[in-house]
Amino acid sequence: MAAEGRYPSFNVLDERDAWDEHTRSIVLSRLEPSPLRFLTAEEEAIAGRICALLVDDDTPEVIRYVVSHIDRTLRESPGEGQRKAGVPEAKALIRSGLKAAERWAKAEYGLSFAKLDRAAQERLLQLISAGSAGPPDVWRSVPKQELFDKFRKLTVEAYCSHPAVWSAIGYAGPAYPRGYVRTQLGQLDPWEAKAET
Amino acid sequence: MMRRKYGGEEADVVIVGAGAAGGVLARELAEAGMRVVVLEAGPLRDPQKDFASDELSMQRLGWQDTRIVDGGDPLTLGHNNCGRGVGGGTVHFTGVFLRFHDADFKAKSIDGVADDWPIGYEDLEPYYARNEKEIAVSGPKHFPWGNFRGPYPYPEREPLSPNAYMFMNGCEKLGIRTAVAPLAILSAPFEGRPPCINRGFCNQGCMPDAKFSTLIAHIPKAIRAGAEVLADCMVTRIIAGKDGWVKGVEFVHDGKTHKQTAKIVIVSAFAVETPRLLLNSADSRFPDGLANSSGMVGRSIMVHSSYDVYARFDEEIRLYKGTPVLATTQDFYRTDPRNGFVRGYTLHAHGARPVEFANGVSKALGGPVWGPRLRRTLLDYNLYGRVTMVGEVLPNPENRVTLAGEKDEYGLPRAKVTFTYGDNDRKLIDHAVAKMGAILEAAGGKVEYVVPDTAHMMGGCRMGNDPETSVVNSYGQSHDIPNLFVCDASIFVTSGAGNPTNTVMALALRTADYIKEQAKKLAFRG
Numbered sequence: 001m002a003a004e005g006r007y008p009s010f011n012v013l014d015e016r017d018a019w020d021e022h023t024r025s026i027v028l029s030r031l032e033p034s035p036l037r038f039l040t041a042e043e044e045a046i047a048g049r050i051c052a053l054l055v056d057d058d059t060p061e062v063i064r065y066v067v068s069h070i071d072r073t074l075r076e077s078p079g080e081g082q083r084k085a086g087v088p089e090a091k092a093l094i095r096s097g098l099k100a101a102e103r104w105a106k107a108e109y110g111l112s113f114a115k116l117d118r119a120a121q122e123r124l125l126q127l128i129s130a131g132s133a134g135p136p137d138v139w140r141s142v143p144k145q146e147l148f149d150k151f152r153k154l155t156v157e158a159y160c161s162h163p164a165v166w167s168a169i170g171y172a173g174p175a176y177p178r179g180y181v182r183t184q185l186g187q188l189d190p191w192e193a194k195a196e197t
Numbered sequence: 198m199m200r201r202k203y204g205g206e207e208a209d210v211v212i213v214g215a216g217a218a219g220g221v222l223a224r225e226l227a228e229a230g231m232r233v234v235v236l237e238a239g240p241l242r243d244p245q246k247d248f249a250s251d252e253l254s255m256q257r258l259g260w261q262d263t264r265i266v267d268g269g270d271p272l273t274l275g276h277n278n279c280g281r282g283v284g285g286g287t288v289h290f291t292g293v294f295l296r297f298h299d300a301d302f303k304a305k306s307i308d309g310v311a312d313d314w315p316i317g318y319e320d321l322e323p324y325y326a327r328n329e330k331e332i333a334v335s336g337p338k339h340f341p342w343g344n345f346r347g348p349y350p351y352p353e354r355e356p357l358s359p360n361a362y363m364f365m366n367g368c369e370k371l372g373i374r375t376a377v378a379p380l381a382i383l384s385a386p387f388e389g390r391p392p393c394i395n396r397g398f399c400n401q402g403c404m405p406d407a408k409f410s411t412l413i414a415h416i417p418k419a420i421r422a423g424a425e426v427l428a429d430c431m432v433t434r435i436i437a438g439k440d441g442w443v444k445g446v447e448f449v450h451d452g453k454t455h456k457q458t459a460k461i462v463i464v465s466a467f468a469v470e471t472p473r474l475l476l477n478s479a480d481s482r483f484p485d486g487l488a489n490s491s492g493m494v495g496r497s498i499m500v501h502s503s504y505d506v507y508a509r510f511d512e513e514i515r516l517y518k519g520t521p522v523l524a525t526t527q528d529f530y531r532t533d534p535r536n537g538f539v540r541g542y543t544l545h546a547h548g549a550r551p552v553e554f555a556n557g558v559s560k561a562l563g564g565p566v567w568g569p570r571l572r573r574t575l576l577d578y579n580l581y582g583r584v585t586m587v588g589e590v591l592p593n594p595e596n597r598v599t600l601a602g603e604k605d606e607y608g609l610p611r612a613k614v615t616f617t618y619g620d621n622d623r624k625l626i627d628h629a630v631a632k633m634g635a636i637l638e639a640a641g642g643k644v645e646y647v648v649p650d651t652a653h654m655m656g657g658c659r660m661g662n663d664p665e666t667s668v669v670n671s672y673g674q675s676h677d678i679p680n681l682f683v684c685d686a687s688i689f690v691t692s693g694a695g696n697p698t699n700t701v702m703a704l705a706l707r708t709a710d711y712i713k714e715q716a717k718k719l720a721f722r723g
Binding site: 004005006019020022023026027053054055056057069077078079080081082083084085086089122125129148149152153156157158159160161165166168169170171172173174175176177178179180181183184185186187192193195 | 245246247248249250251252253254256257259260261262263264265266267271272273274275276277356357358359362363393394395396397398404405512513514515517518519550551552554555556559560565567568569571572575576578579601613614
């Protein structure tokens, strides 16, 4: 991703020593692979493709982190904040959605979802986001737009928490204890990303 | 196991919830010599060790327990409004510290909508002033709107953020007045706390302690004055006696149920948990829940409409730099007869870090936005500026908190929150969205995303003089049960059009004064 951005040589992790220890340990932990304990290997493969398509980025270590965030959230989050009446709990929603995606792929193309080409995978995401995925015997029990929204939120919040993405978008990130000093329009503190294009 | 101070004995006051209101009440009543117990569902955190400069991991500061939502416009809860932990919502609030205007208390007499409050601005004025002084609110020498025109106790923040300067430029071109926002964030040292360093993570918990929260300001003072503050204690029931007065509460700590008796019970648990607790405390004498003879417990909840408008600029703005809200306008606060709606809104220049930015953009109107378009937008993150509205939402009894069929980890029915905007609310939002777009474009941006969102929550146990139509009097005292108080944003009659924390804390000071006075008169039976 970084190569296409405006800050190709910026690496936010170069500043890690300037961060407080708690923040540093949280951010660096995202670089370590963490074993999945809720999703099966088959589910992981489907979820990984969905996440990659949502953010249009298939950098393996980033998507691996995104999927591990989803796994951990489904496993141990204290709650969902809110859930629409009639919608299953996140665990059941995600699991039934992944299952339906796999059945859809096999019915439509005779292949596993993870093995479909990108256009076919995108087609399903489009249908889910519009609430119009079929056939009914595969999708009837899955609230499609709720499923899409759950994936959307869990994916973007993890994606935008990975330091590789911070670097790519030129986000200088954690700023404690030093804070930001030069805050007029167009001013930069010395450690911030400088646009190169 | 907990070490207890007032375990096994009757306290004078038990307070449910250690947030904005609970913190103020605890300090006030403890300093008056009353024996105070505060029960907080969430943990006690240390800003240095438990906060981080990170959006994702700090989502836990919000109340994440699942609430069921429905209605025409189901709400987003969690980090959007209520906190969990000592300090409550003040731990993750943006620090905007506005007063309501006199017109906020008189929607019915001025505009023929909603209802008047049983109190007016003048009743809260001394308490607003006390709050601002006690936490050294920073703000302008001259504030152009409302009844209080400054000066604020501490100088206004300087420097601001690039997004705030962009906003001020846009407003100036359109002849809209702006001011540096009054903030519960220090601009100079105060009580051993340093001024703000523009780190920008106010919503993730302030690590340097520059932003006020009751966690670092009121609660430590309450404890020094003798209050017992217990974290990780979820109150599950208020106990009513045969005589119709309340006797105390039951709470769960580490899976075990405990009891705390008290002469007075104050519920300060936020606009969802407060009505939920009253409803869940129903017994044979009060089958519809405590304090609910009016049927108004849980009804007429309000949020603020809080749409965000994002515009893309040719030059970098960098939304992550600095305190999120540093500049504001209330030029559209009051009813304008030229509009097709009544009441109004505040507009804030509003910074955003990447998670909030991407989450918002990806659910923008006309969306969802994903794939290549989302990627292009993220790569241009530093080119975006944002303005956010705080719009008044009129009360409607059908917008309400009820009990869902589903139970939580304590075996209690979850809250179900039903919400639909009314016509006036929608017209007001349309007006504000157009105005925010105009400001961003005047500043040189091109509007790209409008994100529907809400903030804050008020109502659900409204105050009033008539026990038939309200839950509590203006002091938060239940009409039905004289030693049961509600003190938080749930007693608001209308939402106002500005951030509510100063008003919540002013009401808490006023309730504390009332309780002290009544206790002296021995009005509460021991």
